[in-house]
Amino acid sequence: MFRTLTLAATAIALLSSAANAEEIKLKLWTLADRNGPARITNIEDAAAILNSQYKAAGIDKTIVIEANNSGQKGWDDYALDTLKAFAVNQGPDIYLLPHEWIGQFATDGYAKALDEEIAAKPWVYGDVLPVLWNSVKGTDGKVYAIPQDAEIRMFFYNKDMLRKIGKDEAFIDAIPARVETGEFTLDDFTALSKEVVEKGAAQYGMLHRPNVGIDYLMVFASNGVKFTDEKTGKLLFPKKEMEAALSWYERNAKEGVTPVDNTAMSWEAIQTAFKQEKAFVFHQGVWAVAWQVGDKLGATWPTDGKGYFNKIGWIPAPAAEKGGKPANLSHPIAYAINPKGTNAAIAADLVALASLPYFNTKHAVSSYHTAISNAQTAMPDYKANWALEAASPMMVHAKFVPNHTKFGSYNKVLFSGLQAVETGRMSAAEAVEFIADELEVQFGSEVEIRDALSN
Structure with missing residues (x-):
């Protein structure tokens, strides 16, 4: 019933x-x-x-x-x-x-x-x-919110240039593992780039984006920078860690590793320099593989994974100090x-x-x-894209810019300081004070200026 x-x-x-x-x-x-x-x-x-x-x-x-x-x-x-x-x-x-x-x-x-x-x-x-x-x-x-996608940033470097200056395959193959363990640092990367230039294998040691973005922020993360206070949610500017990161860019410019006019170059000039093998290192994200492969930008590179990775290597931002951890951004x-x-x-x-x-x-x-889940990495279409398959493991070091609507404005001020350091208009220490002053003017109590993170 x-x-x-x-x-x-x-x-x-x-x-x-x-x-x-x-x-x-x-x-x-x-x-x-x-x-x-x-x-x-x-x-x-x-x-x-x-x-x-x-x-x-x-x-x-x-x-x-x-x-x-x-x-x-x-x-x-x-x-x-x-x-x-x-x-x-x-x-x-x-x-x-x-x-x-x-x-x-x-x-x-x-x-x-x-x-x-x-x-x-x-x-x-x-x-x-x-x-x-x-x-x-x-x-x-x-x-x-639910992440709908991910991406990963990296340093691309030209292995053929390392071969030209006499580095053997054991040395070349060991770079990613040495980065993972903290043995190969940011300063080691600078020294290697300088050697590539001085021995005539490249015109430029390292090139990065010419305008405001987030690629370069993984170097700041590697130096221990945090951009927000987790408890208050306020923007944060730790001077000690910021100066350490800016000093790396300052040394690169002074030693001829990064051109002093990098931020005045066009995107096309930067990408073409890397593709035509005038630059040893280029710093951006996995999507850059799309223009790197094939015959784009006046040069021909392998389109298959094996051929590409025989020529080009990827690493996250190496640790700032020996034994430290590398950093990445998504x-x-x-x-x-x-x-x-x-x-x-x-x-x-x-x-x-x-x-x-x-x-x-x-x-x-x-x-x-890149994939948002582990299961995706086993999907046939995903595995068929060798660039994404290779990039996914790099998510282990991923960090993120703050969930703060004014971070974009903050980052513009930070980039102006980086630009001043590279062009020689300011020292890293001077740039830190300049950025701190500008942030205080723009954000007032919304930003915490600290001498160091520990303060």
């Missing part, structure tokens, strides 16, 4: 559902990026899965994704637009953010805390690289969910599905981003 009533109730519920068909519209926002279409299509594919499940269960609901590709010029401008939309209750249900904005959206109540969601779905989140969760936490320690883009959305639970289910290895790998291989 009970079962008969239950079946009857189920039938009535399904008939009622059919009579009241529901269309669930979810807004999805991201920055327009022709290299990252899967940021939208993965959510759309996840919606198709849920729609098929609804249909199989006799539930007359359909999820419709209303995607918006922002035409803003960069992630920061897009994030500000999104923040303004939330302020007038017009925010999307699902949105992507560069991880450093997560803290602001969480503080303002625009990002849903996801710790319970993550714990309830070990079938997807239990395999996410633990280090990535550090990038999407608010000041309260809770997780407010800059994830992450999915956040509107906690006040009428369908926040469905939005969370879509993000979970889109984070599965199959879907995330589609994004990774098409955009040169």
Whole structure:
């Protein structure tokens, strides 16, 4: 009798559902990026899965994704637009953010805390690289977004140049392992680069980006710099550690390892110098492999992994001192969910599905981003991309820029100090005082100026 009533109730519920068909519209926002279409299509594919499940269960609901590709010029401008939309209750249900904005959206109540969601779905989140969760936490320690991708920065160096100056294969092959153990330091890297230049194998020892970014920050991390106070969430400027990092750049310029006009060079000039083998070291990220291989920029390099790695080596930023730890940087883009959305639970289910290895790998291989989970590294398409497969293990040393919306402005001041040091306009010590003064003027009590981290 009970079962008969239950079946009857189920039938009535399904008939009622059919009579009241529901269309669930979810807004999805991201920055327009022709290299990252899967940021939208993965959510759309996840919606198709849920729609098929609804249909199989006799539930007359359909999820419709209303995607918006922002035409803003960069992630920061897009994030500000999104923040303004939330302020007038017009925010999307699902949105992507560069991880450093997560803290602001969480503080303002625009990002849903996801710790319970993550714990309830070990079938997807239990395999996410633990280090990535550090990038999407608010000041309260809770997780407010799901990493949608990762990336890794490195020093690229030319092994053929080492052979030209007489280094044997044992020496060349041992460099990454020596970096890992802290035996090969930043100063050792400088000395090796100087030797390559002095013996005529290269015109430039090391080249780095010419403008503000985060590549060079892994050198600061290697020197022990921390950019925020974990307890207060405030920006932090530790003078001792900052001077140590800037001194390395100062020595490189004075010793002819890095050209004093590096920051005045164009991106094309820098990339071409490395590709045409005029520079021993280039400092950027794994996506740079895309222009390094083949016959781009007027030179031909191997397109297969074996040939490429016979020619080019990768290392994170070596330790600043013997026995120290190397450092690396990653800059994830992450999915956040509107906690006040009428369908926040469905939005969370879509993000979970889109984070599965199959879907995330589609994004990774098409955009040169590293895996967010261990399982992805075994996916055939991921393994077929030898550059990503080789980059994934480097995530072990990954650190992240602060989840602080004003870090971009902070970094601009820091870069101006680095530029002054390389051009010889300031010593490292002078640059530290200059940066500290500028930060105090711009941020006031929002930044803590310390003589050292221990203070």
